[in-house]
Amino acid sequence: MTISLGTASAAPGERDIGRLEVGQARDGSTVGLPVCVVNGVSDGKTLYVQAVSDGDELNGLGVLTRVVPQLDPASMSGTVIVVGIVNHFGFQVGKHRNPIDDTKLNRTYPGDEHGSTSERIAAATFDAAKDADLIIDLHQGSTSRMINEVRVRCGRRHRMHADCLQLAKVFGCGHVFDQKGPDGQLARVAPDEGIPTIDPELGGSVGWDETSVQKGVEGMFNVLRYYGLIEGNVDLNPQTRARGFDQYGSPVGGLIHFRKDLGDRVVAGDVLFRVTGPFGEEKARVTADSDGVFWRCRRLPQVATGEYVCSVGTDVDEY
Known part of the structure; x- marks a missing residue:
């Protein structure tokens, strides 16, 4: 089956990149988020991945620049759907919040297609994410210094908690923060739809940090292998929570x-x-x-x- 997101469309065994329209800029030009669809040759799980919902958190984007080129749809099962830069406006000016509405975008999920700029972006990306089997929302600890860790944000009494915690263990940063997150986080909202979701916080840096980017690359391939999208085995190591x-x-x-x-x-x-x-x-x-x-x-x-x-x-x- 052909899988599409925005202008990206890939038949089984294909990859395509495109743009997901989320509105217009102040000059009236179309704003489109960079997206990619990698559609495997056989059926399998769908993994949705996004990065830079906070505009100054770039380590996740560094991960995508290394992982996506290595995905071979001809040898994959299932589909990987990627939104590379969620907070378009914050990214353009290197700011954490969306400067158009002075909003932290990762507090606006599931969004509103008729709402503010941030709510419209959240609605468009959540519409892509909610049909996935797994969600990874790549973050970092803003520009302060932080360990590499994965956050489980659904809350320990949530029906999806065990599944989210397992996904965090598979990603395997070594440290996990397990606490119910604020309203409007993707990692808080998506489990309500029955989708295991994690929020890797890949260190904290100005620009890219090589160690944290590599940790994220390893985590992504752990997930791809463990959940059967690509071949290979994964050793699950104890995580400090x-x-x-x-x-x-x-x-x-x-x-x-x-x-x-x-x-x-x-x-x-x-x-x-x-x-x-x-x-x-x-x-x-x-x-x-x-x-x-x-x-x-x-x-x-x-x-x-x-x-x-x-x-x-x-x-x-x-x-």
């Missing part, structure tokens, strides 16, 4: 000196960071409230009083 976050701000203004690195185990009472003045004079030390994993931290050293500094993943286990 956090089910909560403790966030820490600075009690004073100054310069941050971290005492923990990303991925380090943290014990309650450990010093997470020191704050000094411009000549190294110590002004404060901040310690961990709970055991966990050093998960995320700010990139720049300078902080004002109360400004965010870092996060520790808590309620940690392995599965």
Whole structure:
């Protein structure tokens, strides 16, 4: 059966790229998101993948530039449907939110075809995603520093939780954050349609980070193999799971000196960071409230009083 998305249309054994129209820009020109359909020669699962719903998160796009060219529809089962850049307007100016309506696009799913710019983009992409068997929404921790992890956002009481958690384990970043997400996230909404969905957060960087991009490439091929779209075996490794976050701000203004690195185990009472003045004079030390994993931290050293500094993943286990 021929599979189409926007102007991309592929018969079994074919690949095609095109554009998915989502409205018009301020000059009246058509806005089309880049899309690709890779249609295998035999029946199988449909995997929907998207990236850059936050306009400054580019590691997911880096993953797609490496994975898609390696997909051979002549040896595939099932279909891979890809939207390469969801937040068109944010991507153009390197901004996290959609500057047209000042909205975080990944809070607008399932969207509204008659709504705001972000809601219309969400509606168009969700219409493509909702017929899939699996969904991967590629993200990163914005431009702050963060470990490579996968988020399961449906909530632990959701009927699809086990399936989403398994998909996260197959992707295999090593760390999983398992907590119900905010309203309007694709990874929160799609499981309501019965579709296992994950939200890989591939590190955090300005531009592309090679280590995180490669981790995402490996994760994508793990999924493709495990769910039978391409041939090959997958070794499932235990994942370190956090089910909560403790966030820490600075009690004073100054310069941050971290005492923990990303991925380090943290014990309650450990010093997470020191704050000094411009000549190294110590002004404060901040310690961990709970055991966990050093998960995320700010990139720049300078902080004002109360400004965010870092996060520790808590309620940690392995599965």
